[in-house]
Amino acid sequence: MSGLLELTAPLLISCVLLAAALQGVDIYAALLEGARKGLRVMADILPALLTLFPALALLRASGLPELLGRLLSPALQLLGIPPETTLLLLLRPVSGSAALAAASELIGRFGADSLIGRTAAVMIGSSETTFYVAAVYFAAAGVKKSRWAIPAALCADLACFVSSAWACRLFWG
Amino acid sequence: MFIGLLLTGIYLLCTLLSPALGRTAQAGAAVMEGASEALRFCLSVTGGVCLWSAVLELAERCGAARLLSRSLRPVLRRLFPRSARDGEVLSALSENVSANLLGLGNAATPAGIRCAQGMARLPGAEEELRLLVVLNTASLQLLPSSIAAVRAAAGAASAFDILPAVWLSSAASVAAGLLAAALLRRLWP
Structure with a gap:
């Protein structure tokens, strides 16, 4: 395999x-x-x-991400997400390039084959730029009421981040 | 516009905050270093991105997207029963999903937009239009070639060894999206 x-x-x-x-x-x-x-x-x-x-x-x-990571770390640890990826998580739904930059920084700092480097790569590889995609589609279709679409899409993102962290720990932890 | 405000916030916040956190030297050096880092990053990743772009172009010319989109139709009929009755919308939908699976971003977005516009025209398909958006904001891509190029450039022993984890996580995210959509559309009158 x-x-x-x-x-x-x-x-x-x-x-x-x-x-x-x-x-x-x-x-x-x-x-x-x-x-x-x-x-x-x-x-x-x-x-x-x-x-x-x-x-x-x-x-x-x-030093702000560390501060933010420390603030959020109880919640993140509960979900099994490494706090180092806080910045990546916050940027991912908003900007594809910014999230790629944050992920490549983690991959460079911790190493491509480290657990955090792998987790960052899997998070990027299995998610999309939610707000951008939703904006493009709703604007193109002329729909003003997105209603439950964004909350459901953010649920999918959260599930993606949690399962990325779990899968990486399972395979390489 | 949003990104512009985000950048303004980051610069202001970090410039004012770094003295308080005792990081002025690092913060001062970081900006210029970041700019050259961007160029180094692009150069190191371009080779891999172009290689996969070439392979995907060839796969597309072999009709991989068409073959995939035909085999997807039964599933899509169940997820989008109202839109599937319109032949044009169904073909745009299956084109969108198959291009997403193959990672052909250039093909997925135009097909998805055609599909969304078709759904907006169909009476009673608003809920399915929202589902289309949820499906497109969850990643379906089977071969995450860009991030694999980043890993290869950073010296990964095997750039694609993350594939099983990516598939697992993509599946979990699509399942969560569909589940949340099914629940929320009932709670949202």
């Missing part, structure tokens, strides 16, 4: 290549176009990250 997971990248790419070859898709052209789209995505989020990273670095250096 772990060998299979280690081979995720080459295995998945082999399957896609094989399927494309069998269907006669122009493989190289598709790969180039996809890579170009990836570059465009990075170019689009770079200004956001350049703006957000200094503010988050300042926030972390000021």
